[in-house]
Amino acid sequence: MSTGNVRGRLSDTTAQEMVGAVLLLGIAVLALDLVRLLVTGELSIARLGSYLWAGIVDSLYIGLAAIGLSMTYSILRFANFSHGDLITTGAFSGWTVAYLVGGIGVADLSSRLLLRANGGAQPGAVGMDVLAAPLAIVLGLVAAVIVTVLVALAIDRLVYRKLRDEDGIALLIASVGVALALRYLLAVFYTTDTRGVVAQAPSPGGVDLHQLTLVVSAVSLMLGIHLLLQYTKLGKSMRAMSDNKDLALITGIPTERVIFATWVIGAGLAGAAGYLIVLDRGQVSINLGWFLLLLIFAAVILGGIGSIYGAIAGSLVIGITINLSLVWIPSDMNEIAAFTLMIVVLIFRPDGLFSGVETA
Amino acid sequence: MTALEERLSDRVSELGLPQWAVDLLLIGGVVLATYALFIVIGIVFGVSTNLIVGQLQQITFFAAVYALAALALNLHWGYTGLFNIGVAGFMAVGAYTMGMLTAAPDGSPPGLGLPLIVGVVGGMIAASLVGFVAALPALRVRADYFAIVTLGLSEIIRRALLSRSLQEFEIAGYALGTGGGSGIRAPSTDVVADYLLYVGADRTGDPTTLGAVLFESAELLGIQPSIIRNGVYTLILIAFVVAFYVLLTRIAYSPFGRILKAIREDELAARSLGKDTNRTKIKVFMLGCALMGLAGILWQGSRTQISPNSFMPIVTFYIFVALIVGGSGSNTGSIVGGFAFAAFLYQGPRFLRTIVRALVDVRAPPTIYDAFVPLASGDPLPLLGYAIGSLDEIRYIFIGLVLIVLMIRRPDGLLGHRKEIAAATDLSRRPAATNGGETDE
Amino acid sequence: MGLLEVSDLDAGYGDLQILEGVDMTVDGGEYVTIVGPNGAGKSTVMKSIFGLTSYMGGSIEFDGAEISSSRPEDIIATGIGYVPQNDNVFASLSVKENLEMGAYILDDLPEDRLRGIYDRFPILEERKSQKAGTMSGGQQQMLAMGRALMLDPDLLMLDEPSAGLAPDLVDDMFDRIDEINDDGTAILLVEQNAKEALRRCDRGYVLVQGRNRYVDSGDALLADEQVRQDFLGG
Amino acid sequence: IGDGVGGGGDADAMVGVLQPVTGDLGNLGAPIRDAAILPGTQLEDSDFTIDIREEDTESQPDAGVSGAKALVNAGYPAITGAASSQVTITVAEDTLIPNQVVGISPASTAPTITNLEDDDFLFRTCPSDALQGEVMANVAYEERGLESAASFYLNNDYGQQLSDSFVTAFEELGGTVSNTVSFEAEQPSYTSALESALADDPDMMIVIGYPASGEQIFRDYYSDFDSGQTIMVTDGLRDGDLPGNVDNSMDNVVGTAPLAAGPEQDAFTELFQEEYGDDPGVFTAQAYDATAVNILASIAAGETDGPAIRDSLRDVANPDGEEVGPSNLEEAVQLVDDGESVNYQGASSSVNFDDNGDMQAVTYEIFQFGDGGVETVEEIDFEA
Amino acid sequence: MSDVDTESRPADGGEATAEPTSRSTDSSILEIRELEKHFGGITAVDGASFAVERGTITGLIGPNGAGKSTTFNCITGVHTPDAGSVVFDGDEITGREPHQIANRGLVRTFQIAREFPEMTVLENMMLAPKAQLGESLWRSVMPIARREVVEQEAVTRDRAWEMLEFFEIDHLAHEYAGNLSGGQRKLLDLARALLTEPEMLLLDEPMAGVNPSLEKKLLEHVHELQEQGYTFLLVEHDMDVIMNHCEHVIVMHQGSVLAEGTAEDIKADEAVVEAYLGGDV
Numbered sequence A: 001m002s003t004g005n006v007r008g009r010l011s012d013t014t015a016q017e018m019v020g021a022v023l024l025l026g027i028a029v030l031a032l033d034l035v036r037l038l039v040t041g042e043l044s045i046a047r048l049g050s051y052l053w054a055g056i057v058d059s060l061y062i063g064l065a066a067i068g069l070s071m072t073y074s075i076l077r078f079a080n081f082s083h084g085d086l087i088t089t090g091a092f093s094g095w096t097v098a099y100l101v102g103g104i105g106v107a108d109l110s111s112r113l114l115l116r117a118n119g120g121a122q123p124g125a126v127g128m129d130v131l132a133a134p135l136a137i138v139l140g141l142v143a144a145v146i147v148t149v150l151v152a153l154a155i156d157r158l159v160y161r162k163l164r165d166e167d168g169i170a171l172l173i174a175s176v177g178v179a180l181a182l183r184y185l186l187a188v189f190y191t192t193d194t195r196g197v198v199a200q201a202p203s204p205g206g207v208d209l210h211q212l213t214l215v216v217s218a219v220s221l222m223l224g225i226h227l228l229l230q231y232t233k234l235g236k237s238m239r240a241m242s243d244n245k246d247l248a249l250i251t252g253i254p255t256e257r258v259i260f261a262t263w264v265i266g267a268g269l270a271g272a273a274g275y276l277i278v279l280d281r282g283q284v285s286i287n288l289g290w291f292l293l294l295l296i297f298a299a300v301i302l303g304g305i306g307s308i309y310g311a312i313a314g315s316l317v318i319g320i321t322i323n324l325s326l327v328w329i330p331s332d333m334n335e336i337a338a339f340t341l342m343i344v345v346l347i348f349r350p351d352g353l354f355s356g357v358e359t360a
Numbered sequence B: 001m002t003a004l005e006e007r008l009s010d011r012v013s014e015l016g017l018p019q020w021a022v023d024l025l026l027i028g029g030v031v032l033a034t035y036a037l038f039i040v041i042g043i044v045f046g047v048s049t050n051l052i053v054g055q056l057q058q059i060t061f062f063a064a065v066y067a068l069a070a071l072a073l074n075l076h077w078g079y080t081g082l083f084n085i086g087v088a089g090f091m092a093v094g095a096y097t098m099g100m101l102t103a104a105p106d107g108s109p110p111g112l113g114l115p116l117i118v119g120v121v122g123g124m125i126a127a128s129l130v131g132f133v134a135a136l137p138a139l140r141v142r143a144d145y146f147a148i149v150t151l152g153l154s155e156i157i158r159r160a161l162l163s164r165s166l167q168e169f170e171i172a173g174y175a176l177g178t179g180g181g182s183g184i185r186a187p188s189t190d191v192v193a194d195y196l197l198y199v200g201a202d203r204t205g206d207p208t209t210l211g212a213v214l215f216e217s218a219e220l221l222g223i224q225p226s227i228i229r230n231g232v233y234t235l236i237l238i239a240f241v242v243a244f245y246v247l248l249t250r251i252a253y254s255p256f257g258r259i260l261k262a263i264r265e266d267e268l269a270a271r272s273l274g275k276d277t278n279r280t281k282i283k284v285f286m287l288g289c290a291l292m293g294l295a296g297i298l299w300q301g302s303r304t305q306i307s308p309n310s311f312m313p314i315v316t317f318y319i320f321v322a323l324i325v326g327g328s329g330s331n332t333g334s335i336v337g338g339f340a341f342a343a344f345l346y347q348g349p350r351f352l353r354t355i356v357r358a359l360v361d362v363r364a365p366p367t368i369y370d371a372f373v374p375l376a377s378g379d380p381l382p383l384l385g386y387a388i389g390s391l392d393e394i395r396y397i398f399i400g401l402v403l404i405v406l407m408i409r410r411p412d413g414l415l416g417h418r419k420e421i422a423a424a425t426d427l428s429r430r431p432a433a434t435n436g437g438e439t440d441e
Numbered sequence C: 001m002g003l004l005e006v007s008d009l010d011a012g013y014g015d016l017q018i019l020e021g022v023d024m025t026v027d028g029g030e031y032v033t034i035v036g037p038n039g040a041g042k043s044t045v046m047k048s049i050f051g052l053t054s055y056m057g058g059s060i061e062f063d064g065a066e067i068s069s070s071r072p073e074d075i076i077a078t079g080i081g082y083v084p085q086n087d088n089v090f091a092s093l094s095v096k097e098n099l100e101m102g103a104y105i106l107d108d109l110p111e112d113r114l115r116g117i118y119d120r121f122p123i124l125e126e127r128k129s130q131k132a133g134t135m136s137g138g139q140q141q142m143l144a145m146g147r148a149l150m151l152d153p154d155l156l157m158l159d160e161p162s163a164g165l166a167p168d169l170v171d172d173m174f175d176r177i178d179e180i181n182d183d184g185t186a187i188l189l190v191e192q193n194a195k196e197a198l199r200r201c202d203r204g205y206v207l208v209q210g211r212n213r214y215v216d217s218g219d220a221l222l223a224d225e226q227v228r229q230d231f232l233g234g
Numbered sequence D: 001i002g003d004g005v006g007g008g009g010d011a012d013a014m015v016g017v018l019q020p021v022t023g024d025l026g027n028l029g030a031p032i033r034d035a036a037i038l039p040g041t042q043l044e045d046s047d048f049t050i051d052i053r054e055e056d057t058e059s060q061p062d063a064g065v066s067g068a069k070a071l072v073n074a075g076y077p078a079i080t081g082a083a084s085s086q087v088t089i090t091v092a093e094d095t096l097i098p099n100q101v102v103g104i105s106p107a108s109t110a111p112t113i114t115n116l117e118d119d120d121f122l123f124r125t126c127p128s129d130a131l132q133g134e135v136m137a138n139v140a141y142e143e144r145g146l147e148s149a150a151s152f153y154l155n156n157d158y159g160q161q162l163s164d165s166f167v168t169a170f171e172e173l174g175g176t177v178s179n180t181v182s183f184e185a186e187q188p189s190y191t192s193a194l195e196s197a198l199a200d201d202p203d204m205m206i207v208i209g210y211p212a213s214g215e216q217i218f219r220d221y222y223s224d225f226d227s228g229q230t231i232m233v234t235d236g237l238r239d240g241d242l243p244g245n246v247d248n249s250m251d252n253v254v255g256t257a258p259l260a261a262g263p264e265q266d267a268f269t270e271l272f273q274e275e276y277g278d279d280p281g282v283f284t285a286q287a288y289d290a291t292a293v294n295i296l297a298s299i300a301a302g303e304t305d306g307p308a309i310r311d312s313l314r315d316v317a318n319p320d321g322e323e324v325g326p327s328n329l330e331e332a333v334q335l336v337d338d339g340e341s342v343n344y345q346g347a348s349s350s351v352n353f354d355d356n357g358d359m360q361a362v363t364y365e366i367f368q369f370g371d372g373g374v375e376t377v378e379e380i381d382f383e384a
Numbered sequence E: 001m002s003d004v005d006t007e008s009r010p011a012d013g014g015e016a017t018a019e020p021t022s023r024s025t026d027s028s029i030l031e032i033r034e035l036e037k038h039f040g041g042i043t044a045v046d047g048a049s050f051a052v053e054r055g056t057i058t059g060l061i062g063p064n065g066a067g068k069s070t071t072f073n074c075i076t077g078v079h080t081p082d083a084g085s086v087v088f089d090g091d092e093i094t095g096r097e098p099h100q101i102a103n104r105g106l107v108r109t110f111q112i113a114r115e116f117p118e119m120t121v122l123e124n125m126m127l128a129p130k131a132q133l134g135e136s137l138w139r140s141v142m143p144i145a146r147r148e149v150v151e152q153e154a155v156t157r158d159r160a161w162e163m164l165e166f167f168e169i170d171h172l173a174h175e176y177a178g179n180l181s182g183g184q185r186k187l188l189d190l191a192r193a194l195l196t197e198p199e200m201l202l203l204d205e206p207m208a209g210v211n212p213s214l215e216k217k218l219l220e221h222v223h224e225l226q227e228q229g230y231t232f233l234l235v236e237h238d239m240d241v242i243m244n245h246c247e248h249v250i251v252m253h254q255g256s257v258l259a260e261g262t263a264e265d266i267k268a269d270e271a272v273v274e275a276y277l278g279g280d281v
Ligand SMILES: Nc1ncnc2c1ncn2[C@@H]1O[C@H](COP(=O)(O)OP(=O)(O)OP(=O)(O)O)[C@@H](O)[C@H]1O
Pocket: C013, C016, C018, C036, C037, C038, C039, C040, C041, C042, C043, C044, C045, C192, E180, E181, E182, E209
């Protein structure tokens, strides 16, 4: 299907602007309504605050994953459906290491190695929180990043590299295959049971330390990536490659090395996201990443593919949407709101809400 | 497998038969060879006739279901290039509409209590209408965005069906509902089998002549009546597969089909030749969605309960595997792919599990650790037990690997790339009046 | 021994062979043109020199070193610049960034080269922060050429630089190429504007169906009746 | 135990065990499954061939139907299962009733099962939640003086109906129910759903669900909402591992569940501990009883045929006849085979089926979570 | 607009016919008035007006970025103009969809030929004819109605063969279009456009990147077709083509028409020489 030109035609009309205006109007109405609810006291400030905070926390880990997805999308030119399972890989590998380290002398090897697949070694008993086992938690994060990167590189070598010249749809289909194989390979080892692996978060003075760890880690990782891309040639060569791969090759950009770097960053962030999500939620499951994937796609598309700041901004929109929408709609509809927003944006601003914003 | 089918198709094409006959032979050959394989395996391992026949019935049922869906998807993706990965959503619309129209008015959730046929037709219409609504905007975006839009749409549909907000509602004084997470209970489509088998479709009553013959011969072979009943319904599904096939093949070999291909290849060029591609795309999208809805009805509707989680995105990917295995763009391929998927990827592993469970009496150890530890002391049984216990997971891995290997080695599917020429007449015939020469280069 | 020495080259795409035993030489500072019908394999020759096709046999030497199995980034470093036929600028990067990309393999941006290129193509300095994709066709050709010149190559390969340009720009383009050549850079040029190209070059190759058909000085080819008839449209 | 490949016919009794070993109910389902196959193990060395085959419902209707189809196609005329009411109803309507196969659920408590149009093929050894809702309301309003409540329930037959039953009873007593919020199983986060359930800051909240979801619900609850109100749970969350998995002592949680209080409860407990080295959990006694009466009825019927088993179920379970039970199952089988009339006295109750296939008398417990797992703090008897 | 109508209304009503030779050649077939097209801040076409005489070969030239391709896109419905009107054969076609315009008899080819690569050359050709019965879904599927479709297909096929013979690419009929060489694609594109029985053809740089020998052949075809009554408007940068083959030349510059006239007039026009043909950048 080549609808590129139809899109071009569409972009000539003012439909875009019209829908944009309607969208803005809608947002304005909702904002006014929000004020009304606050004034009438139907919605307490505290509740609004907790929605917003939850939205920010959600958007941070969605954002971590979205940066990686956006980068691989723009540089390798395909929608990577296995990205969610990289997140899951990070969660399992990282927490396995955390358990292995933190559970020494407390729990038996099999519970630690397989993250309680047998139901033993409950997290409280092992002391899985940031105060009781800070070293284990940090090592786990490092391991999550490293293992996920290695897995992603191995997959690239075995699968995607062989499909470099194919079109995006072939790669997309292959990535669905990768997603299935990876997820259920994990399931064979860890079983499909959902289970808690993190102890209750210590919260001195009402500050949830696990959530705080998530926020601090996520923000520093994002900052790190920003600096890396801003102050090295890597950022520019990535943009050049996503613009025109053949020409990048001719210009002497070592494309395979850029792809390598893309996987390292993208998968590393995905792994970290997976690990941090579990730190916050407490439970790990085989479907962790897969269920998040569509939300991450929504964030990437909202922000505009290829733009890192777009991905972060898109994640904020998604995170806030799924939480703040609870003011008006029941909680089992909140993702419907997020997906609808994604579709509307895709149709009327195919380049994303934040297109035009410069990327590193 | 690949080599086998290839050789088969070569051999068959040597006979110089018309295309449809070749295709029929091909499908028949593959099906019979697979049946034979399963029967041999069954006999070798001493499986009872009842179980073998039961397995073949199950395989055929799923083969038919996946063939139906793959054929519909082939119309979208194979012919028109519309990369629709929201198939499960359209199936859900079909099945749910049928459920809501036919469920008893005093049920929970209540339905309209209309006859089954109204439900089936209504379901198809609803699926195509949702297709229409989706098509209007979705057709304007790029192929990979289109994929994400359709996937998002199918999730929106599924979540809406799950939501308690629609669990029960009222329209124009009629109470209706989706039943939320519990789903909807409605008459199942497989009652049509009862009409053939029992007098007055009353299962506790007397069988019809056909029913009597079937049940008696089944009794002789030691086959459960439930298998016969399911078998008859499976035959009805096969009739639908044939109908889909004829319909889609007619479309494929026509000027309409030619426009579809042209849209797939280069839409702007087609428009510039005066083809109203938007209308055509909407039409074919709606038609495909209606067929998907029907496939959903025939499949999920054959259960008394339709629940939202039967329409997870994985279902769409199953259908994609079936289509890709057979080779997208080919209707014959869709059927062969549906069958191969059902036989080897979907049901086959379960058959193996049944056999292994019967042969070796092992309990699956709770974790793979407990399976490996005894291995160190030379006892492989726990590991085998674990593998059998994790068969569902292993099957998913296998499906994933098949997809990957197909994309790398045979992106055109097992049947290879079959570029069927879209025309309602034989193109190799050249007008006699012209200076002619050879038709072939 | 020429600067570029292609001998008996076989190459193609995937399993499909396009070039069969192509020989080609460019001496230092020489100006060589390749002409031939559509699909003859002219672009393929250039891509092969740059290692972008499936190599099937023969040798490609540059400056005395075999480069047929080198990676593009290494070939650039040996001193070959290449401006491909179409899609030859990074559309979403600014003009200046495009030029910087030309010196990607260096650690630091060679400021004096950049200066030199701005002097040669003043329009590029004027528009240095404009997105390359929004420039006109002729401007994009200049930018592409500028980018290829960033490393001060010994050999510049240009694939149909005049295609789609307005007549005044075509003349201008040829003049620019002459200038670059006068500064000592060897030129390998593919052109459908064959008469003009042959008129200006030192030597010309006629390529047909992936094989060498004629080699001679540009003027001699222009004078050859057969060549005129078959390849230059009479 | 059984040979799954057989075509049936050569065994004296064939019972399919259809229980959730994985999925949301996995933690409770695995012991239930264990108990359900226990009679088979017990009779292994007897003169009778008992063919028992397991299938996993994965706590979901879809997988449940597949499992049931497999059992039915393999000729099993009677089934112990399923656990979740949702799965049981689906399986019964889709597979068991049309194929005239008997189903005895040990755990499906949803009230609608009572009046399901089942041609009398569906039984259960557990009580209906019509009673449990009342028990809950009583405990909350009368005993603890809690006047406002929120209901947070799993969106399936069990959750919906038990929630309704509680709400009706609670409001009848004079309490107010501020919010009823349903949730889906095994979601990654319940924070937003809990937010709406607890919006009006009620005195108490009831949580009706299964363990895997429950773990996440309580994690989210304790990390964001814990303000000391009473949480009341039901049989679905009677999982001793829950506090440890949630990593909270769950002191504010109180629960109700059907209690195994049959005449032969001790005999069963001993059997179970001996075989599995573990204490029996919720609905395990009911599961044992279900399989046991299935076997007895089959042997009484003299053939592995659904309708025949259905017709002899009440004969072996209900009064009149020699009292038998877990302690002497082998004898019981022998007696039945000899044509004697028996009255099965179970581990969970005396197992007397009424016209709807429900239990006639049941006991509930009030439990709390303690160090050693679940602690029964009170027993309540009901006689219908 | 009524004056335009009377001016351009052809004597025979302009109905698309299978017999192109019967067309009158005495009035303008295409008329562009004050056309404007903006992209964001860029004005691509800025009030261009011109007319094309029936039966002529008209050239459209101008510097890069003058707005020629955009004008083509506005005429053929790929873009909707922001202002101005396009009148074709007496009908106002401004803002209509590309397929409507093509069906009206105004057909274009593309600068880079757009074939359907996975369809054979013959299939490519058979797509072209207008209003085929079998383009209706029902007719293709319904048992009885399908008979007519099959009959028409045979006719269509024979016409496609004839056209392929005319362009001397009939030996490629069963080849997949994706395997053709660049020049052969251009021939296919033109042949396919003709099979729609247009009244007028818009060709965007038909000779760009075409080898001179092939160029000659293509031009011969164009002249032959002109004699049959077709009208051509072509964008071209090759001055030889413009000067030797076009009766009439329109020069665009910065979105509007700078000059118009015969090739000789244009060559002599100082503004044109300044803006396009020579001078410095
Ligand atoms: N990426 C590719 N894959 C397969 N075949 C290709 C590819 N690129 C070019 N070809 C084929 O190789 C042959 C030579 O192409 P090439 O581009 O070298 O021709 P050319 O001489 O540059 O022609 P032109 O003057 O039209 O640019 C053609 O037959 C073309 O179809």
